[in-house]
Amino acid sequence: MTTLDIMLPYYGDVALMQAAVRSVLAQTDPDWRLTVVDDGTEPSVPGWFAELDDPRVSYRRNERNLGVTGNYRTCLGLVREAHFVLMGTDDIMLPSYVATIRAALAKHPGIGMIQPGVEVIDGAGKPTEGLVDQSKRRLYKPAFKGEVLMGGEALATSLLRGNWLFFPSICWRTEAVRTAGFRDGLEVTQDLALVIDVLQAGEQMLLSDTLCFQYRRHAVSISSRQAFTGVRFEEANRFFMDVADRLDGTGWTKAAKASRLHLSSRIHALTMLPGALKNKQAEGARTLLRHVAGADHR
Template identity: 25%
Template sequence: MSPSSVRLTVALPTYNGARHLAEALRSILDQSSPPFDLLVCDDRSEDETLSVIQQLAGDRARIVVNPERLGLAGNWNRCASLSRTPYLAIVHQDDVLLPGHLALLLRVFSQHPDLGMACGATQVIDEFSLLIPPSVIERPDLGPTDRLYPPGAFVAELAERNPVRCSSVMLQVDALNDVGGFDPSYRYAVDWDCWLRIARRWPVAWLTTPTVAVRWHSESETHRFHRGTADLDEVARLLDQLHTLDSALLPDPLASRRAADRALSAAYLNRSLDALHAGDALLARSSLGRSFSLHRPILGRILRDPRLALQMAALVLAPRWASRHLQHPAESPSVPPRNEPPAEP
């Protein structure tokens, strides 16, 4: 098949991803249709990443090694700049595409050629590729039917949290270029910010059937506890900007902002609890204070759980004692189900 007939680039930005890369790569290579250009942009990996790619993909992959470390946004932008096709799918190095994923999204574009992006629901799997139930990690729910959003309408779906996982997305390259690509000033919310800028100006399609499995590294503390709040602070910055610039696009701006603050407050509370269990009382106290400042009724949720209330009280009244005696408990008190996306590679 001639290169001019290929309309899709599947980009795999990699960095030290050898552990799960083989499964991700096989899931791409096993997509029966449509024909696609497989592009690997490696951000100077120091493990066996390149060997895995070369062994499994051979000459089916166009492999580029960045001359220097570009970071997350930089590597994604490099993927876009090297794309030779009108459509681009960026797949994370540890996620898994289910059969028919690429064909389904490209069919949506063929039916609606003015789309800026098509995306959809996802499954969540652990390090052993076993499904994680929604009671452990919430799934974003945008309703039971596929939806086509006109320009500006999808912003409302992004106003409280980010329901879109990068591996589930297919982009029109013109749309990505139109909004200036991925913003390197973001590290944690880089995808959320990009979807928002596209949604303001382009139509977006949402599909309800999960066709991608996103991997949650349960063995990694990165997904439960960050030594700091840079990720949550970045989300707060994005939400402040969104609710300042896009209030006219929201059906009920005040209710939307309250819901966003409530969700972010719960995330700070989770971070406080994780920090306390890790023995970092300073981080635990600052996170708890941020949680309370965002959504004061969070105090009621704390008080309804006696164990959680006692631990938070100890943190406030005797932080040194709490950091010594509450470190690594046998089991955690009940807290709201996590709605944090898996960390990006």
């Protein structure tokens, strides 16, 4: 059975990154390879990796900052195995993650994507489930027990209504991702874009309820001015409209309709509006209102 490539595009908090790496080192199944691609400049990081002295761990620092998509592409180019994970720099693999994924691959060797069971944690590592995660789980995520295979327009429609996946926990078939690639001009919607492109190429996803990953969702501080500018929703509008046109072109009209409505994203923007108003982000509030109202819906 194949070794699992774990790719970690890193930029940000050193302590959280170190916790993520330690969670990989603690896997019960030792057949993995971790590659960390550092897009930052923190001086202490290279020395910390040198001290790990584990032949399964590779570390490299980019000569210049590549940004989210650039670092994703660098990681993809370094994958050597048939399947890989693009792990979040602040997420945690529970000790059974690799064992769970490799067992699933043994049963479904040609699968394009595997979404295992995920627990949401807060910045302190405590289990949490906010309104956004609750609504996605209850309203959008398909109900199942054990495992289920999904794909095609049905899965695309479900995700475009409300993206209930946890991107850093997904195991990917390498060639499927290399064929699809990462789209230019996207950051916050890059994950959903990749899934939709892979689905349109005919790949399927295995959903499992076996809990083996912790996804860290940080609380958005009401005092954070940058969080309420509405920029992320401008990108979201462009993405959903573009995807709708692409889906119409391939006959996935139900999924295209869901993309144009992008209801979950509009509700999310509505929850951000009070923060924008409190922070006196007038332009941000207008952007959020346009997104809530579906001003770009066509």
